[in-house]
Amino acid sequence: MTSLFEGYEPGPGPDEMFAPGGVVRPAYRSFVDQMGRWDAETYVHRQDIADIETMNGGITFTVYSDDAGTERIFPFSLVPRIIAPSEWRRLEAGLQQRVTALNRFLTDIYSEQRCIRDGVVPAELVLDHPAYRSRMRGFTPPLGVYAHIAGIDLIRDSDGVFKVLEDNLRTPSGVSYVIENRRTMLNTVPDLFPAARVEPVDDYAEHLSEMAIAVRPDGVPADQVRTVILTPGAYNSAYFEHSFLARQMGVELVEGRDLVVDNNRVYLRATSGLERVDVIYRRVDDDFLDPLEFKPDSMLGVAGLVGAYVAGNVTIVNAIGTGVADDKTTYRFVPELIRYYLGEEPIIPNVDTYTGWREDDLEYMLEHLHELVLKPTDGSGGYGIIVGPQASKETLDAARLRVREEPRKWIAQPTLEFSTIPSFNGERLEPRRADLRPFIVTGESSWVLPGGLTRVAATRESYIVNSSQGGGSKDTWVLRAEPPGTDAEAGGA
């Protein structure tokens, strides 16, 4: 029998499982001991069982381009990301710190705007931002929480340091896969788990429910809070997650047409008549929430919802107008916002980013364009990106001109190498790049789901972990501290 780990060749970046020289990192030791007994055949067999379970569970997405009704499961790898206790404690503190600062920032820009007066952030960046909702000026949601649910994307760079790649503060998705991936692992490979040492993830919904109670509108008794989840509908690609969260929280999953606003109060169309709704966890974008306020042709929203919201009769989770804080350019300023609002140094650094909004950044961008990746701030899905090291002199010259013309429309970052985790390619394990999206739930305080969604690239060469590009996911284990007297814990890298 050939062990799965025999002949494994790490990639160019750091490997989460193996330190240089092929030594297994401490967090992975118990796991490698167990899976090291498998050969490729064992892996394929176990993976089949896991895939059948996932398919039967309906944890699928629809491939629109294929024949009608073709459903696929997201590729799922049985090799988890494992995070050592000490490293997790640091990440947890860093994520709480970041979300706290972002919520303070959002409260500020919709009320006093101190950060603008004090010159921390340029006024136009905030006030002219398409996601800035001037309608919300002067309204502060309960507890000053805007980003009740945040998903912060992290990567481990070539120095082995976790850095923030992106903040997701609107309707971050993926948490259902975290919980389902764990369930699949426990059902199909229970033998790989180190005894009672992995932090559970299945109490996520309870934290959501507690948060909903904490941010309920004034005057609603804590034991009578009616929460619903608002979905765009069954054809939305994240519908599985909406339905999953409704089940986990034990609340109704509603569409816009199921709600009605009367006299600034929101009601649910029930079999028994109309019933009051207090908290709406919406998975519908701002623009579609209320045809009276935003897109008038939206069929997904509820007419009058914003009126009920600013009257304080319903809490919307996440708040309206958070999009200005998870923007590519705002990202550049988050470390400063942490220092400004909290008087602390950021615990998790940003990836180096240069924006045309700042003179010093702009100068650096223009000088070092050949070694940077240039991105338009209004683009998504990789459109308009120029990769400096691969670009011709002509392309770079043209790019410099465009940056000089409209400097505020560009950001630049160094080319990033990031860490890999072994993944099975059908025959053997090979390194695949992976990111990590932890989820932070904020009510009275911020709670971080241990671990998060680990997304992996589809091939050995790829840097793209998005599921739309064929990427898959992994379970993420946060280890508990070992009992005293055993092997000392150590960082994953």
Add this chain to the structure above:
Amino acid sequence: MLARTAENLYWLGRYLERADNVARLADVNLAASTEQIAGTAADAWEAVIATLGAQEAYEAAQAQVQSQQGQHQQQAVALSGSSAVLSPAEFLIFSPQYPNSLVSTIGRARSLARESREYLSREVFEEINRLYLSTARASTQQQALPALYANVKRSVAAILGMFDNTVVLTEGREWFRVGLFLERADMTARIIDTKYFVLLPSLHDVGGPIDRYQWMAVLRSASALEAFRKEHRGPVTGRRVVSMLMFDRNFPRSLAFSVAALRRHFERATAETPDRRVVRAAREAALIELDLRSANADNVVSSGLHEFLDEYEARLNAIDLALQEDIFRARPAGTDGEPI
């Protein structure tokens, strides 16, 4: 509960019951056509198509296939020996276009389950999903059909059992049952009606072997043959079968049983619903039950079984309409001047 979800669960109950009935009808038909007792195979399929009220849809689907093949043949070399018609099994079991085919029915049940998943237990959803995946991939070969029917029947039975044992007793579960029993009340009546007016043998056949075989097939379609043997010592006759399938309050697929269950679950589902939303459906259900209580096999057969069933079906349709208009899709109070 959310009115839209209540409606979804109601239709989930209806579609699962319909799938089960289509599978049972087709299964019995398969046996009959294999043994070639009840006329030709085509006759037996014709009866199933009539039971489902699908004659027109079947003819239209056949015409469409024929015209497509006609066009095709003009362009290419005609395939020798290829039949231009859509077989009854291709239509009733596998056609994605015909909404009541077995695969369509199961597909719709699964979509509804997906849309109301927060009301179902994991077990129930997964079994519905498994049923959907296995039928969507099922072989269309003649010899694979019995296994397909068996799979559907077993799976629907498993879903109902899981519903009883894993879904919390809430309003949603009652709406599922309302749909299930309304569909069953409808299907069993259709099965009886078909035998009488499509398969009716010529007068001299009444009581003969073909007649008896057909009544046995009716019992099998309703999974009632063994129950019949336990309840009736004598031979299978039309009157006895009618008596059991319509009036036996202890047989779970009879009209009397289905309607009583429909009323019971409707009352539970609407326990907290204002009377003005409930009254129309409740009245129709009470009237149907009264009709069934005040009749028996002898008098319906002599005074006109078909007419009786026609009126019965009309009342079932009235209940369905009342549910849609008064409960599932009612205009909310407040938007039309009523107080909230």
